[in-house]
Amino acid sequence: GQQVMQIPQYQHVQEGEDFTTYCNSSTTLSNIQWYKQRPGGHPVFLIQLVKSGEVKKQKRLTFQFGEAKKNSSLHITATQTTDVGTYFCAGGYRGSTLGRLYFGRGTQLTVWP
Amino acid sequence: DTGVSQDPRHKITKRGQNVTFRCDPISEHNRLYWYRQTLGQGPEFLTYFQNEAQLEKSRLLSDRFSAERPKGSFSTLEIQRTEQGDSAMYLCASSLGSGPQHFGDGTRLSIL
Numbered sequence: 726g727q728q729v730m731q732i733p734q735y736q737h738v739q740e741g742e743d744f745t746t747y748c749n750s751s752t753t754l755s756n757i758q759w760y761k762q763r764p765g766g767h768p769v770f771l772i773q774l775v776k777s778g779e780v781k782k783q784k785r786l787t788f789q790f791g792e793a794k795k796n797s798s799l800h801i802t803a804t805q806t807t808d809v810g811t812y813f814c815a816g817g818y819r820g821s822t823l824g825r826l827y828f829g830r831g832t833q834l835t836v837w838p
Numbered sequence: 839d840t841g842v843s844q845d846p847r848h849k850i851t852k853r854g855q856n857v858t859f860r861c862d863p864i865s866e867h868n869r870l871y872w873y874r875q876t877l878g879q880g881p882e883f884l885t886y887f888q889n890e891a892q893l894e895k896s897r898l899l900s901d902r903f904s905a906e907r908p909k910g911s912f913s914t915l916e917i918q919r920t921e922q923g924d925s926a927m928y929l930c931a932s933s934l935g936s937g938p939q940h941f942g943d944g945t946r947l948s949i950l
Binding site for chain 2: 734758767768769773813815817825826829830
């Protein structure tokens with residue numbers, strides 16, 4: 726079925742360490758989006774990946790879309806306390822209603838100073 | 839760009855009562871989505887509009903839930919005969935086409 730799995734659920738790192746969260750779908754995705762939700766806030770769009778094998782960078786954040794378009798990852802280099810929050814991947818499927826996203830459960834990142 | 843606004847921010851009601859939430863999307867966005875989010879979970883899709891047409895409704899949504907977007911601008915989500923399990927954060931998002939979704943701050947519903 727159309728479901729996006731995300732691991733890990735929690736990640737605790739010391740400031741300066743790297744962080745990675747992974748998303749996986751059993752069926753091919755048409756696109757994947759990444760969102761960040763700060764504690765008490767709402768999800769904020771980070772990036773959208775559409776092409777097989779696509780890699781995009783935003784400063785310390787690197788986003789990848791797998792060759793088979795079934796998995797994706799977000800990697801943060803040298804975390805900072807401002808990176809704290811929950812990171813969600815959200816996948817869209819071909820054949821599903823255009824624009825409908827299936828959100829993963831999220832990875833909650835805690836950064837110790 | 840004033841962002842997506844939702845009203846009210848918080849709603850506390852007794853079980854069995856009806857509640858209605860409002861969402862005002864970003865003005866030029868033609869798509870509007872409703873999600874429900876509980877603690878420790880990602881947003882769960884409820885329903886979606888393109889302009890005034892409701893294109894999809896989640897199978898998880900019971901008949902007690904109804905949504906409208908009468909003029910293709912603001913939208914309302916009504917829950918009838920609320921139950922304990924309806925307690926959650928209700929999020930609205932809008933987008934231009936299949937572009938990035940912009941979320942509002944949500945309405946937190948608490949059922950007594």
